[in-house]
Amino acid sequence: MLPVSSMPIQVSNPQVSPDKVLEIQGLYKQFAIGRWGRRRIVRAVNDFNLSLSRGEVVALVGESGSGKTTVARVIARLYKPTAGTIRLNGTPVPEKLSRDDLLAFRRQVQMIFQDPFSSLNPLHSVRYTLSRPLKIHRLAAGREVEERVKDMLERCGLTPPELYIDKLPHELSGGQRQRVGIARALSVGPALILADEPTSMLDVSIRLDIMNLMLDLKDEEGLSYLFITHDLAGAHYVADRIAIMYASYLVELGPSDDVINEPLHPYTELLKSAAPKPESGLKPERISTTYDIPDLTNLPPGCPFWPRCPYAEDRCRGEVPQLREIEPGRFTRCVLK
Numbered sequence: 001m002l003p004v005s006s007m008p009i010q011v012s013n014p015q016v017s018p019d020k021v022l023e024i025q026g027l028y029k030q031f032a033i034g035r036w037g038r039r040r041i042v043r044a045v046n047d048f049n050l051s052l053s054r055g056e057v058v059a060l061v062g063e064s065g066s067g068k069t070t071v072a073r074v075i076a077r078l079y080k081p082t083a084g085t086i087r088l089n090g091t092p093v094p095e096k097l098s099r100d101d102l103l104a105f106r107r108q109v110q111m112i113f114q115d116p117f118s119s120l121n122p123l124h125s126v127r128y129t130l131s132r133p134l135k136i137h138r139l140a141a142g143r144e145v146e147e148r149v150k151d152m153l154e155r156c157g158l159t160p161p162e163l164y165i166d167k168l169p170h171e172l173s174g175g176q177r178q179r180v181g182i183a184r185a186l187s188v189g190p191a192l193i194l195a196d197e198p199t200s201m202l203d204v205s206i207r208l209d210i211m212n213l214m215l216d217l218k219d220e221e222g223l224s225y226l227f228i229t230h231d232l233a234g235a236h237y238v239a240d241r242i243a244i245m246y247a248s249y250l251v252e253l254g255p256s257d258d259v260i261n262e263p264l265h266p267y268t269e270l271l272k273s274a275a276p277k278p279e280s281g282l283k284p285e286r287i288s289t290t291y292d293i294p295d296l297t298n299l300p301p302g303c304p305f306w307p308r309c310p311y312a313e314d315r316c317r318g319e320v321p322q323l324r325e326i327e328p329g330r331f332t333r334c335v336l337k
């Protein structure tokens with residue numbers, strides 16, 4: 001793995017603000033894979049900068065392997081960053097956390113996982129799943145635990161709670177399981193929720209219900225969400241701002257309506273063109289590209305999108321373009337803008 005000091009760290013957005021729930025500056029994450037002289041470095045996240053305000057929803061959008069889930073896992077302390085700074089409520093999160101510090105951190109930052117079945121222990125009832133965080137964080141004791149579990153179930157749409165509290169995960173539908181996952185995340189009163197594709201494994205008919213539930217809870221609790229998804233339409237529905245990732249780089253960031261209606265980056269155009277359009281019989285109007293997703297162990301020199309970009313020029317094969325603010329609040333990583 002590259003030593004941090006030798007890495008080309010470029011901070012595109014150096015402002016920090018104590019009003020922000022989350023500020024990420026110059027984040028890099030690399031993984032070493034292979035052994036016995038065949039070691040390779042996966043550059044999963046490069047030069048990543050993003051902040052979230054209180055009550056804001058930012059959708060992090062990209063295809064598989066773009067690095068979006070790695071970003072969430074680094075924020076959640078499931079992976080250590082290779083380089084970069086993460087601030088929570090204005091305070092840098094230290095590289096090493098004591099057990100108590102980690103507990104306090106987890107109270108502030110919770111995750112909702114993609115697969116509501118595998119994220120719940122199949123042997124534990126809903127009661128156990130929801131009461132455990134309350135006990136670990138010493139937020140309730142005795143009869144109050146049961147009352148708070150029932151209250152969370154009701155607020156997450158599992159009513160009457162007596163019907164669900166003793167059920168095991170396999171006795172619930174996918175949507176009900178995800179509601180339990182949301183209740184578990186909210187039970188400790190976090191400031192930030194990292195939602196990793198929370199609706200992608202659910203039936204289309206209940207995705208909207210879950211997104212609406214998350215938005216209602218956000219308004220009630222003053223939460224901020226980093227909503228990770230590959231679905232641009234879903235991102236537009238839930239998010240105030242959309243951040244687009246491609247091959248480990250943040251390539252576009254801006255208000256949701258602007259990113260959807262007037263994309264700045266050719267990759268955002270590609271994502272938009274690939275989304276089903278009800279008015280054209282659900283048939284996406286794909287723009288043509290020739291290559292597939294690049295190998296993160298061997299990114300092409302220059303702009304990582306040039307092998308697929310219909311507008312690529314010679315200068316695109318030189319250096320990785322910087323993420324630049326083209327107009328207030330709108331950023332893109334493309335030499336054409």
Ligand code: SF4
Pocket residue numbers: 265266267303304305306307309310311312313316321333334335336
């Ligand atoms: Fe396309 Fe060049 Fe812009 Fe990259 S920098 S997105 S290759 S036009």
